[in-house]
Amino acid sequence: MSTRAEKVSIAVIGAGGVGSCFVTQLASLAKSRPSPKLSLIYLAIIDRALYHQDYAPIPLDNALEELDNFGFEPPSISDIIHFLSKAPHKVVVVDNTSSQAIAESYPAFLKGGISIITPNKKAFSGSKELWDQIFSSVGPQGQGPFVYHESSVGAGMPIISTLNDLVETGDRVTRIEGVFSGTMSFLFNSFSPINGEGGSWSASVMRAKQLGYTEPDPRDDLNGLDVARKLTILGRLAGMSIESPTSFPVQSLVPQELSGCSEFLDRLPEFDDRMDKERQEASKANKVVRFVGSLDLAAQKAKVGMEWFEKSHPIAGLEGSDNIISFYTERYGRLPLTIRGAGAGGDVTAMGVLGDLIKILRQI
Amino acid sequence: MSTRAEKVSIAVIGAGGVGSCFVTQLASLAKSRPSPKLSLIYLAIIDRALYHQDYAPIPLDNALEELDNFGFEPPSISDIIHFLSKAPHKVVVVDNTSSQAIAESYPAFLKGGISIITPNKKAFSGSKELWDQIFSSVGPQGQGPFVYHESSVGAGMPIISTLNDLVETGDRVTRIEGVFSGTMSFLFNSFSPINGEGGSWSASVMRAKQLGYTEPDPRDDLNGLDVARKLTILGRLAGMSIESPTSFPVQSLVPQELSGCSEFLDRLPEFDDRMDKERQEASKANKVVRFVGSLDLAAQKAKVGMEWFEKSHPIAGLEGSDNIISFYTERYGRLPLTIRGAGAGGDVTAMGVLGDLIKILRQI
Numbered sequence: 001m002s003t004r005a006e007k008v009s010i011a012v013i014g015a016g017g018v019g020s021c022f023v024t025q026l027a028s029l030a031k032s033r034p035s036p037k038l039s040l041i042y043l044a045i046i047d048r049a050l051y052h053q054d055y056a057p058i059p060l061d062n063a064l065e066e067l068d069n070f071g072f073e074p075p076s077i078s079d080i081i082h083f084l085s086k087a088p089h090k091v092v093v094v095d096n097t098s099s100q101a102i103a104e105s106y107p108a109f110l111k112g113g114i115s116i117i118t119p120n121k122k123a124f125s126g127s128k129e130l131w132d133q134i135f136s137s138v139g140p141q142g143q144g145p146f147v148y149h150e151s152s153v154g155a156g157m158p159i160i161s162t163l164n165d166l167v168e169t170g171d172r173v174t175r176i177e178g179v180f181s182g183t184m185s186f187l188f189n190s191f192s193p194i195n196g197e198g199g200s201w202s203a204s205v206m207r208a209k210q211l212g213y214t215e216p217d218p219r220d221d222l223n224g225l226d227v228a229r230k231l232t233i234l235g236r237l238a239g240m241s242i243e244s245p246t247s248f249p250v251q252s253l254v255p256q257e258l259s260g261c262s263e264f265l266d267r268l269p270e271f272d273d274r275m276d277k278e279r280q281e282a283s284k285a286n287k288v289v290r291f292v293g294s295l296d297l298a299a300q301k302a303k304v305g306m307e308w309f310e311k312s313h314p315i316a317g318l319e320g321s322d323n324i325i326s327f328y329t330e331r332y333g334r335l336p337l338t339i340r341g342a343g344a345g346g347d348v349t350a351m352g353v354l355g356d357l358i359k360i361l362r363q364i
Numbered sequence: 365m366s367t368r369a370e371k372v373s374i375a376v377i378g379a380g381g382v383g384s385c386f387v388t389q390l391a392s393l394a395k396s397r398p399s400p401k402l403s404l405i406y407l408a409i410i411d412r413a414l415y416h417q418d419y420a421p422i423p424l425d426n427a428l429e430e431l432d433n434f435g436f437e438p439p440s441i442s443d444i445i446h447f448l449s450k451a452p453h454k455v456v457v458v459d460n461t462s463s464q465a466i467a468e469s470y471p472a473f474l475k476g477g478i479s480i481i482t483p484n485k486k487a488f489s490g491s492k493e494l495w496d497q498i499f500s501s502v503g504p505q506g507q508g509p510f511v512y513h514e515s516s517v518g519a520g521m522p523i524i525s526t527l528n529d530l531v532e533t534g535d536r537v538t539r540i541e542g543v544f545s546g547t548m549s550f551l552f553n554s555f556s557p558i559n560g561e562g563g564s565w566s567a568s569v570m571r572a573k574q575l576g577y578t579e580p581d582p583r584d585d586l587n588g589l590d591v592a593r594k595l596t597i598l599g600r601l602a603g604m605s606i607e608s609p610t611s612f613p614v615q616s617l618v619p620q621e622l623s624g625c626s627e628f629l630d631r632l633p634e635f636d637d638r639m640d641k642e643r644q645e646a647s648k649a650n651k652v653v654r655f656v657g658s659l660d661l662a663a664q665k666a667k668v669g670m671e672w673f674e675k676s677h678p679i680a681g682l683e684g685s686d687n688i689i690s691f692y693t694e695r696y697g698r699l700p701l702t703i704r705g706a707g708a709g710g711d712v713t714a715m716g717v718l719g720d721l722i723k724i725l726r727q728i
Contacts, residue, residue, distance in 0.1 A: 004368065004506075028534050141369075142500065142726035157701060158522045158529070164521070169718045307607050312558065312681060320699050331711045335684050337521060341701035348695050354533045362506035363726050 005364045007089040009055065010357070011042035012096065012115075015064060018119055018151075019096030020044075023349035027060040029354065039360070041087060042080070043067050046097075049074035055087050085112030090144070090364050094353060095120050104130060106152075110137035110145045115364070117356045119151030119349050124236070125229035125245050131236060142363050151352030153180065153230045154323050154343045160271055162339065163237050163327065171331045173238045177294040178325035179318060180230040182344035183221040184291040186321040187212050192279050192289040194311045201275035202268040209265070212222045219264060222253040224291075227304045231293040235302055240295065242302060251305030253291070282308040288316045314338060369728045371453040373419065374721070375406035375444070375478075376460065382411075382483055383418060383460030384514075385714035391424040393718065401725070405451060407431050410461075413438035419451050441469045454508070454728050458717060459484050468494060474501035474509050474669070478582035479728070481720040483515030483713050488600070489593035489609050494583045495600060510724050515716030517544065517654030518687050518707045526703065527601050527691065535695045537602045541658040543595040543682060546653040546708035547585040550577050550685040553640045556643050556653040558675045565639035566632040577685055583628060586617040588655075595657040599666055604659065606666060615669030617655070624656070646672040652680045678702060 015023060023043070030038060039057035043050045043064075050058055058066060075083065084091045085141050093109055095102050095118040103123035106116055107130075109151030123134060139145050153159045166173055179185045186208050191198040198204065205222070209212050228245035235242045242248065255271045258264050282289045287308035292315065295302050309316040320323055323343030326336035342348050379387060387407070394402060403421035407414045407428075412435030414422055422430060439447065449457045457473055459466050459482040467487035470480055479639055487498060503509050514524045530537055543549045550572050555562040562568065567584070572578050572716075578585050581590050592609035599606045606612065619635045622628050646653045651672040656679065659666050673680040687707030690700035 025534055032534065156533075156695075158526050161525075162522050165719045165722075166715075168722055169520075169715045170389055171715060172394065262654070314681065314704075317676060317678065317681065322699055331520075331709075331715055332706055335686055335706065337703075337705035338699075339522075339703050340678075342696050342699065345695075351530075351533045351535060351695055355529045358529075358532055 005037075005090040007037050007039065008338050009041040009084075009087050009089045009091045009359060011040055011084055011091060011093045011298075012040065013042075013044050013080075013093065013102060014096030014099075015043065015045045015067070016096065017346040018349045018353070020064060021143035022094065022353050023063055025347075025350050025354050026357075027063070030060050034323040041091075042084065044071075044074045044080075048072065051083070060324070077101060078108070081105065081108050081112050081114070081318065084109075084114050091115070092117060092146075092357065092360055092364075094118070094357065096353070098122060100126075106130075107133040107137045107149065110147070113145055115144050115146040115148075115186060115360055117148045117353055117360065119149070119155070119353055121152045121226075121229045121233065122292055124149060124152055125232040128236075128241065128243050140234055144360070144364055146360050146363070148360060149233075150356050151349045153233055153337070154325060154341075155345060156348040156350075156352035157323065157325075157339050157343060157354065158342050159234075159325055159339060160237065162337070163234060166327060166329055166337075167238060170327045173296065173327055173329050175328035175330070175336075176234055176238065176297075176325065177292060177315075177336075179225045179290060179315060179323055180293050180325065180343065181221060181291070182323060182342070183208060183213050183215075183218075184227065185318055185323060185343075186211075188288075188290050189318050189320070191275070192282065194316055198279070200269065200272045202265075202272050206265060207269060217264070219254045219259070224250040224252050224304045227291070227293045229251060231302050231304060235295045238295065238297055240273070240297065240300055240302070248302040249305065250303070253306075255260035278306060286311065290315050290318070314340070369401075369454040370618060371401055371403065372725060372728055373405040373448075373451050373453045373455045373489060375448055375455060375457045376404065377406075377408050377444075377457065377466060378460035378463075379407065379409045379431070380460065381710040382713045382717070384576050385429060385710040386458065386460055386717050387424070387427055388713075389714050389718050390721075391427070394424050405455070406448065407570045408435075408438045408444075411438070412436065415447065418633045428711070439652075441466060442472070445469065445472050445476050445478070448473075448478050454548055454719065455479070456481060456724055456728070458482070458721065462486060462492075467721065470494075470511065471497040471501045474498065474511070477509055479508050479510040479512075479724055481512045481724065483513070483519070485516045485590075485593045485597065488513060488516055492600075492605065492607050506727050508724070508728055509670045510727070512596075512720035512724060514720050515703040517597055517715045518689060518705075519709060520705070520714075520716035521687065521689075521703050521705050521707060523598075523689055523703060526602065527598060530691060530693055530701075531602060534640065535693045537691055537693050539659065539692040539700075540595075540598055540661075540689065541679075541692070541700075543611065543654060543679060543687055544591045544657050544689065544707065545585060545655070546577075546685035546687060546706070547572060547577050547582075548591065549682055549687060549707075551576075552652075552654050553682050553684070555639070558652060558680055562643070564633065564636045566629075566636050570629060579719040581628070583623070588616050588668045589708055591655070595659060595666050595668060599659045601630055602659065602661055604661065604664055604666070605607065612666040613669065614667075617670075642670060650675065654679050654682075678704070
């Protein structure tokens, strides 16, 4: 008979866009529903860490200021794991970084009895080997250590949890399709709108960059890898054996000529006619262009790229930078279960992380 | 320090459309992932019950046949509670009925340490007093007894869990709006379509009845009470104090002249002009008519009735008998988090119930 943890210690790694929102939300949760069960024992950013050798709690209210004032050089990952695995209470690590090295250490965290929550896609969309190592290290249902990663696809939207529920209750998922990137959503909603005409492709990209909707180098969005990573995660959860996010067809919107060039945005207009042609051909068929990822579970196929949609299709009708994800299943029949909303942003991503923490606290 | 249950006993009340799907799904889950933790100790329909005084398990594989062959007269609700509260293991009751009497007994079940899962709206959309009694009888977070009712709104779609997550993580829900009735969805999607012209209102109602999309008496759908009940549940979960589903404006589509009449469907065509007028006026504004429920959390107002929508609005674009529910929140900003899909049907409703059971098993 296993017992329930009286106290749970939290370690937070990363306090950037998502991480700082998370710490704020956690502090606010702790204030509105004080729980003697929960304490923060480790907080770190890339070059600074705060913790006490005796595991004394860090006050949540001004944790980020404390880190700023009293933080010191962070220990190595293996030292962090050692420190946390010796803690007197059960530990949950919240990895708000996008670090590959930390992602690769998840199996070691888990073997140390430490649960993991993260919006970081890297661990789940890397090699199949890492995936297998992670999920063979989690504890039995309801006992932990746990791995939760709701925000790795669609930020705080209930995508991962919904897919897991479908699979666990015995439904058969036949197809998953959607717009998985806020950047791609924004770009195509304005480049190929339902009503009226869009501007040039390069102008859309430049506007997206100005508004902060792209990565510092927009090629990191346009190469399709972000979408391929999310599709890899969903495919694996649905039971497909996907080797890596580059093991299936992914259409890159970065012209090959500009892949290594330092003046990408300056030279992008030279290639506007390619995207123009795609839009015109779709328009002749009375359709619009969208950048989608899709999984065909029956055929065990995944693909990422541009597709055309009827103007009345929910994917065509997206606005802003919204994501949309549809699950076609045996039980749902002809029409899918569809979830739509903001799939990026610090606050909604952090909310998914906090929701995971609440779910773990109920079980641990 | 509380301990974890080694075994959990399930009692299933009701084996109609949803209940029989649930028992089948549960048997199939038990087969694919055998768990010595779980056993069925009570199964009943309205006039027949099966259980053993020594709490011996009922074989899941052919539970419904066993009930048919060996069932006897069901005990009273208070006798059921007495029997289950003396069980050697923790007990979860799955109420797949739409019984008001059982709904009113939830506080007594909970006080006997028995958790409850149900798609039955009655307990949560009845008097505020019953709601308060139920939720003051649940145990502390993660310890139980639990009350889960995902399928009481939108069948198996993640509506209740999503709203709870939004509230628990500290988001501020400002507005909830949607089409909450599969029957109303089907009726208006065909009566007031985006493209082309719909038939007469009475013909739409008759067709829906023929296809099995309405209650035996379609007035039970058309009076709007089903939508009002779902709205009451969501409003209360979001923090509104709603006295009852009749304490806010609910538009009934049953002509007053036909409310008590025995030839409802025969006489409905006499009133087609009223609905025709509504459709024509919406059409002049280039809009379509839909039957929606909405909650304005800031103004603390709820309402149910016909509204007009732009043809590009997701609510206008519904198909079949799909539900759609949008959550407008502070963190999501201008565009809502929206969930769309089948909101009725035995299998998808049972799936929501089974999903709740899996969530409770992780915690109990």
